[in-house]
């Protein structure tokens with residue numbers, strides 16, 4: 001073991017799960033709004049999925065993927081429009097103004113987040129139950145990550161909002177890596193800042209150099225707000241789900257180091 005400890009976010013740092021979440025959202029949208037999807041062609045579905053990759057940085061919670069799917073449909077098919085915002089709306093404008101658009105479309109579509117959260121969760125669970133290997137194949141690890149994790153001499157922890165068992169399954173099936181369950185802090189283990197406090201307090205971690213790699217700038221900003229966590233080196237992965245604007249902002253924050261994928265892989269070794 002080296003004398004470095006790495007706490008790693010999962011989605012957007014290790015694993016590109018955007019294909020999976022977009023496909024789950026498309027499945028769920030067809031259940032929620034069957035009339036709207038009656039005449040949607042496979043070409044249009046492909047276009048929607050492609051745009052979802054561009055829009056992924058705005059997604060904070062999974063159900064927002066459903067809203068994006070429907071909004072993209074409204075952009076492309078004018079006669080299906082039931083919101084006031086779709087006319088002339090560009091992908092760039094959604095990236096820019098998602099927090100303003102979201103409440104407007106939810107009101108105009110008469111949707112509640114709790115219903116969409118339940119539906120999205122059910123659709124994903126059903127996919128996993130019926131076709132675990134298909135579900136796993138819808139995600140991929142970023143290039144070089146599997147080897148980096150396999151040969152890492154640093155102490156690795158996963159800190160994610162995903163359920164631990166899903167992160168574990170993806171690590172084993174996609175990367176051939178087994179990370180002991182006590183090193184995976186998943187959904188239900190508390191906010192990331194609390195997990196980092198827990199990790200740094202462990203007797204066996206005293207004297208280790210601490211590193212936290214994330215793709216969401218807001219999460220890193222939350223760490224910076226906690227003086228107790230001043231000892232952590234913070235990294236924003238350029239390859240993850242963040243925008244050019246967020247990366248520019250990160251450059252102006254002295255605590256945050258911007259990291260390229262290849263540098264990340266070599267750091268772990």
Ligand SMILES: [Mg+2]
Nearest residue numbers: 009011012215
């Ligand atoms: Mg992430």
